[in-house]
Amino acid sequence: MQGQEEWYGKTKELTAEAAIQWLEAAISEGHSAPAGHTMPPVGANIFGRPVAYAATSGLDFAGGLAAAGLRAAAFLPGDMLAVQSEQLDQWARLRLPLIIHATGASGLAFPESAFQLMSSNAQEAFDFALIAHKVAELALIPGIHLIDGALAEQGPQPVALPSKALLREFLGNPDSHIASPTPAQEMIFGKKRRLVPNWANLDFPASYGLSKDRPAHSLESAAGQRYFYHHLPDIIGRVLDEFARLTGRYYTPVSAYQAEQADYLVLSLGASFADVKAAVDSLRETAKAHVGCLKLSLLNPFPTAALAALLTGKKGVAVLEPANGQAGNIQGPLTLAVKAAISGLDKKRPECFSGLYGGALSREATVAAFHNMMKGGQAKKRYLLDVDFTRSTAVSPRHQLLLEAIERHYPGIGGESLHSATAREPKAERGPALSPPHSIQRYRDDGPAYTSLARFYHDTAAFYQTGEREELVASPFEALSQSPAASALFSNPSSRRTALPVFLPESCTGCGQCAVVCPHAAIPPLAISVESLVKGAMAIAASQGRPVAQMTPLVKNLARMAGAAVKAAGAGAAQVSEFLPGAFERLLEQLKLGSEKEETSRREWGILMDIIGDMPVAITETFFTGPEAMEKGSGAFFTLSVNPHACTGCGLCAQSCPEGAIKMEPQEPALEKALQGGYDRWEQLPDTAPETITRLVKEPAYGPLAAILLSRNYYQSIAGASLSEQGAPAKGLLHLATAIAESVVQPRVVLLAREAEELMNALLENVHKKMSEALPRESLLALEQAIGEADGAKLPFGELVAKLAAHEHSRLVDTEALRRKASLANDLKALRWALLEGPGGTGRARYGLAVQAGLWPWAEQYPYNAFLSPALLAGNGALAGIASGLFQGFLRHALDNIKLLRRARLDAKDKYRPEIHDAQIAALNWEGLDDTERGLVPPMMLVGNQSLLEGQQREALDALLASPWPVKILCLDDGLADPEAPQRQGARGNAALFAAATLRNAYVWQGSLATAPQLFDGLRHGIARPRPAFFHLLAVAPERHTKPWAEWPQLAGLALKSRGFPVFAFDPETENGFLSQATSLDGNPGTDADWWDEPAVEQHYTYTYADWLYTQRAWQAHFTPVYADKAGIKPMAEYLQLGREARQEQRPVIFAPDADGVIMPFAVSNKVVAATEGALHQWRMLREMAGALTPFPEKLRKQVEQEWAEKYQQELEQARSEYELKLQRREQELMQDVRAKLRDKLLSLSRTPRN
Amino acid sequence: MINITSTGPFLTFRHGVHPEEYKELSCHRPIERMPFVEEYTLPLSQHIGAPAKPVVKEKQRVRRGELIAEPSGFVSVGLHSPVDGTVTAIGLFAHPNGQMAPAIRIKADPFSAQRFIPQPPTPPEQIPVSEFIAAVQRAGLVGLGGAAFPAHVKFSIPEGRQIRYLMMNGCECEPFLTCDHRVMVEYADELIDGTGILQHFIKAEKIYIAIEANKPDAIAILREKAAASGMPIEVAPLKVKYPQGAEKMMITAILGEEVPSGKLPLDVGVLVSNVGTVVALSQYFRQGMPLIERVVTVTGPAVRRPANVMVPIGTPMRAVAEFCGGITDEAARILLGGPMMGVVQKSLDVPVVKGISGILALSDNEVRDITAYSCIRCGRCLEACPLFLNPARLGLLARKGLWEEMEENNLMDCFECGSCSFACPSGIPLVQSFRIGKAMIREKKAREKS
Incomplete structure (x- = not known):
C-alpha cells in the first residue's frame, strides 16, 4: 500500500476508510473487500507476514482466514451487513475474532452476535479499528466497526498513525501466546492460549460448526452467553484503558459534552457529533439554555449503566438516530435501548424523545430537537428530522395540489416532522423550469396516477430539473422506487456540458453515422420530401394560431419545382429559405392567381418560411438528387436536429462524421435556444417516409443501421441524456439494440392490431347476419304482419322483435353464440387500443428489460428513466432468474391475446365449437404457438456487463440459452484485460460463446460497432427469431483507456483489428448442422491469418493483441518506450513465431504513438506476451470452429459431394x-x-335457325 | 365617531332579517386548490357589459394568465387563460345563465406545472389614473361579490368628484357563503396591499373594512394588519344581519347616512369594493396575475365535503362538485350564490364564471315549495325591507299587473335582497314578482325609446 513504510508514527490527511485500509495492511494477515473497493495490499505486515487479499463482498474469506488462526478483517458496504448477518452468526458460533468494517453504514443494525463500535471521525475510525481487533482477540467474539456514511462525505481528515512499536505492543503478534483472559477460556485452552486461536488446525483435527439439536443448541447459547459475552464489557473497558495508556486518547462507550450542567441532552451517534456539539454551544451562548449532548460509540453491548448514570436527574433526552427504512414507526432501535436503560431510574427519570433523520443530522435539526424538548407539554415525543411531509408554500399550483391532497388524506401529518427552528426563506427567484420536450405531448395519462408521466413531472422531476430539490416532500409517490417510462426526457444536462453540435449541411452526405454513434438518441436525422415539409409547416402554423389555407392546392406543384430551384440555389445554399422561395416565385408566375389571391398566398408563404425558413437542410445524392432524377418532386431534404434535453456535448457525432458536417461549438444560451427551436420543429414535422427507409435498408452502401434510425419510431427507443456519463458506449449499443427491437416488433404489432380490427369487424358483421337471419324469411306473411302491426309509425327495434317473436315462424337465436361473439369483438377492440394507444398514449411496450444494477448511472438514476419499456433493475446474481420470471409473466399475458385471436378467427367463420375448442385453446402454451404467434410475445432483453459470464450467473444464463423462449441476453463487455489475470478476458468471452454454440439452440453474436452492418444483421436476426439469443458486445469503457473517450468508436475498431474482440456469429438454424457452417467470422479483417496485416500508405503494420492492451490504463506499466538501442527488437507478431530459444535474444515490441503522437517502438513485458499468446489461442479456436483453420477434410468433402451429385441426378x-x-x-x-368443345360448338351452330 | 367593541353593539342598519347562517359548514376550511381538469370553457361574457372579443385562434397554445379575449368597449373586461394549454374551440357553449353563449375552450397541458411566472406591470404608484383604469380593465377584474360589474368602471371616479370613504366589503351576509371570509383570513396582506393601491388613486379620508361580527378571526387579523399599514383604516364589525353586505345598507350602517333613492354610493362620496376584488387587484399589480381564478364556496347539506375552493375560471362545475366529494342524492336544488339571492342552476355542466361565489346544494329539508297564502297584512315585510319600501303593497300591485303603479311606489330601488319573501309568513313570492315587475318596466322603457 502506498506510503506503508514511511507513514508510521506520522499524522496524515486521510479518509476514514483509507486510514483503516492502511492499518489492515500493517497488522492483518489477510482481509477482503468488495471488488474495486480497495487496492490489494502489497508486501508484508509489521510482523513480517504477507497479507492475503480477496475481492469479495462477503465474510467467507475473512472467516476462513480467522478459523486458520490468522488476524483477519472484512470490508463490507453497510447495506450488506443485514445480508451477511447469518454468516456472521455462524462465525460467532465458531468464536472467531474477526473484524468487519462496515463502510457507509446509514441505518443501524443490531446483530447481537458481534460487538459493535461506531466512529464519528477519521481518527476515531482508525483507533476503533485497532481497539476492535484487540477486543475481538481477547473476547473471541467478532466485532463490527460501523463507519458512518456521512463520514465518507466529509473527505480526508488528519489521522495520527501509530509507530510500529506501539502497534506491536498493543496488539501483539497473532502467533504469540497470552494468558487466557477469562476463567472460561482458561478452562478451555489452559493457562495460556494463542492470541488468535488456530481453531482449524492440522495438528488437532476437529470439525467446526456442527449442527446441534434444539436442547444442545440452547445449551450452547446459554453457555456462550455466560462464558463469552458476559465478559465482553469488562474486556472492552480493559482494552480502552490500555489504549489510553499507550496513546493518550481516552475513549468511553458513551461520551458526554456539557452534560453535567445540562437539563436537556441530545444523544446521537456517528459523524454528526461535531454539528451536534456546535448546536449545543450556540444554544448555550445565545439562548442561555442548559443543554448538552451525548455520543454513543459502543452500540453492542449497549452501555446501559453508563448511560443511566449520565441521564439521572435530567429533564429530557432526545435520541436522534438514522431512519432505517421503517420511518413510519418513528421510534428506532436506539430509542428503545435508551428507554430500557432509563426505565430503571426512579424519580429522576428524564423524558425520552425520539427523532429519526435520513442522511446526516444537521446542526439546525439538532437545534430544533432541543427547542422541541424545552417546549414542555406541547413537545412532540416522536418526530422526523430534515424530512417534511408537507410545506406551507408550494412552488407551483400543481405542487400545491399535491401538498393539499396529502394534508387532506393525512390531516396533521406535517406535525410528524420537526421543522428546523430557522424557517426556510421562501426563494424569491426560482430558475424557470425547462419546458418539457414537445414529444412529451404524445404521452397520455389514462392509467393510475403512479404511471402518469405528467404527474411524475410536476410532482418530482421538475424539482430536479430546476434545482429545487429541497422543496420536495415525502409524498406517497416518493415511497415508490419507480419512475414512469421516458422520464429522462426531463433531464437537463445543460449545466454539465460545454459544447453543442452544430449541423453544417453544405458538406453533409446524409450518411447518418452521427445518429448511429450518439448514445443518447440526441441527434435525430430526418429525410423529408418537400411536400411533407410544407404540409408539416402548415400544421405547425395552425397550432400557432396562424392557419394557412391557401397553400394546400399549391404544395404538389411546389414540390415539382423544387428540383430546379435547388439547382438554381447552387452549392453554398444550406437552408430551406435558400431553396424553396425560388420555387414558390416561379409557381406564382405560372399560376397567375390574380392579385388578391397572390397576396394571400404570399402572406401565407411568409408564415411558412417563418417556421421552416431557417431549417438547415442538406441536398444529398441519396435523398434528393437521386430520387429527383427518377421522378420530379420525390426528392427529400436531409436534416439533423439536436435535442438539448438529451445532448451531453460529448462530440461523438462530430468525431464520427466523415465529412466534417458537424462542428462542436461552445454552449451559449442563444445556440441552446436555437437548437431547442429546431428540435421542437422536428418533433412536429412528419417522419421520414417508410418507403425511403425500406429502400435504404436494402442498400448496402447506405447501411441498414443508419436507415432504420431515420424513423423516429425506432430512433427514439431510449430517452434523455446521461448526467453522469457523456459518451456512454453501453448506452449507445443499447440504443441500437432497442431501436432494432422496435423495428422488428413494431411491424408485427401493427399487423396484429390490423388483424384484431378485421376480426372485430367480421364478428360484428357475423352478429348482424345472425340476427337478420332470425327474421322469419320463409313466411313473408309473418314478417309483413309483424311490420304491419306497427301501423306505419316508427317503432323501436326491440318492439318489432317482440312482435315477430309472437309469430310461429320466427327462429331461435343462439344467444350464447351471439354473446360470445359480441364479447370477443369487444375484447378485440380493447386489444387494438392497448396495442396502438393504450393508457400511456404510445401503445403497449414492445419488449421487456432486466438490467443489471450498479453499472450504468444513466440506466438507474432516479428520477430519470431512459427506458420506454418496463425495466427491472437487479443485481447480477438475480438477473437470469428475474428475466425468466418476467418473461413467463409476459408470456401469460400474450397468450391471453393469442387465445383471443384464435377464438375470434374461428368464430368469425362460425367454426367455433365450444365443446372442442374451449379446452384446446385454454391449454394453449408456448409449445402450441406457431412462429408468427411466437413473434407476438414480447421478447425479454437481459442487459448486463461481463460479470454475467462469471460464476453462478453463467449457469443461470446457460439455462436461459437452452430454453425455448425469446430471451435476448446483451452482455456489454468492456473488453479490458486484467494484468493480474491476463488470460481471463478472452477466455470468459469465448467460453460463453462455445457453451452457447454447443447448446445449438441460441443465436450467438459477438462484435462491436466497428462492423456496423454485421452488428445490424446480428442483432436483427437474433432479436427477430423467437428463440434465445446471446449478444456479446464490446462496450468500451473509455475512462479505462488512455485515449480520449470521444474516440471510443476507433477503440472498437482497434479491438477488432487486434483480435481483442473479434466478430463472431453462430446461427443454430443451418441446414446440415455442421458447426463450421453455423459459425461465421465475417467482418473480421483477414480471417485466414493469425494477425491482421494492415496495408497503410507508407508501410504495413501487423496488429496484435498487444496493441489493444497498449490503450488500456491498467497495462501502461507493461510498455516501455525504446528510445535508443533498437538492436534486437522484433515486432510482436514476428516474435511470437519464434521458438523458445530464439526468443531469448529478441525483445518484442509494438509500434504505437507516444504521448506526443510520434510513432515509436515500445518494448512489452512478459505478461503482455502471455496475454497476446492467449488471445491468439482464442482466435485460433474461433477459426477452428468456423472451419477456417482446418479446412473440411478434402476426401470427405469429395465423397459427400459425389453422393449428393448422384442423388441429385437421380x-x-x-x-x-x-x-x-x-x-x-x-x-x-x-x-x-x-x-x-369444337364439336359442340359446330353442332349448336348447325342447329341454330337463321333469322 | 364610532364606538366599536369586540362584543358589540355592532353597527347596523334598520330593518333586515336574520336567517340561519350555516357558515360553520365551511368557514374553518382553508382554501383548497381545485385540481386542474382536462378542458376549460371560458364564456366571453362573464361580466356586466359587452362580451370580450377573442384574440386567439383555434389550436393556438396559450400560457396561464395570457390574454385570450380583449375588452370590446368601456363596460367590458379582458379574459385570460386559466391554464397553460391549447385553444381547442371557439364557439357556442352552455353558460351558467342557461343559454348557449360564445366561449373559448382551452385544453390544459398535462405537463405544465401551471406555474405562473410573476411579471408585474409598472407599479401603480408610477402610473396616472387613466393607465391604472386601463390596466384594471385589461386584468379582467370584476366585482367578485356576485354581480360581476367591471371593477375599472367602478374605480373611474368622474372628474370633480371626491371619494371621502373607501369601504372594503367583507360582510358576506348571505348564509352558507364563506369565500370572502377565507379570503380575508388567508389573503390579509394582499387585501391591505390592494386597498393601498386603490387609496393611492382615490385618496379617501378614511377607509373602512366592513366585516360581519361572525368572523372574529378575520376582524382580528385585519385589525393587526391595518394598524401596521399606516393608512387610515378602520375595521368595522357589523351586526350579523341580512342584507348587511348590500352597498347601501353597509353605508347606512357605518356612516349612519342613507344613500338617497336613485343615487349611487358615489353620490355620497363612498366607494365600496368587495374584498376579493381588492385582493385580485393586488395580485395583478404585484405579480401580473390577472383574474384567472377565484374562491368558490361549495357547500350545503347535500355536498359531501363542503369546502372553499380556489377554482380556475372555466372549470366545469361538475368537476368542482366532484372535488368536494360530489353532490349527494338528497340534493333537491342547486343554487349559484347564496340561498337569499342565488339563482337556481339546472345543470352542473357549465363552467364556473367570474361572478360565482358559491355552489350551494340544498336538500329537501331546506327546499320546500311553500304554498302561497293570502296576505294577512301582518307587516313583517315592511319591517324586513332594508329600503323601507312597502313590499306588501308592491306585491298586490304585481298580482294585478300594475307595473306603472309599482314604479311609482319606488320599485326600481329594490335590489332584490329577498328579505320580504323570507319574512312573509304566508309564503308569498314577493321578490320574485318584483323581478318580473322590474323586467316589465325595463322592457317598456326600451320600447318607448325605440
Missing part, C-alpha cells in the same frame, strides 16, 4: 420422367377437351 431424372408423363397426359386431356 432425383432430377425421376422428376423429369414424371413431369414428361404428366405433360403428355395433360396434352391428351386438353386435346380431347378442345375437340369436344
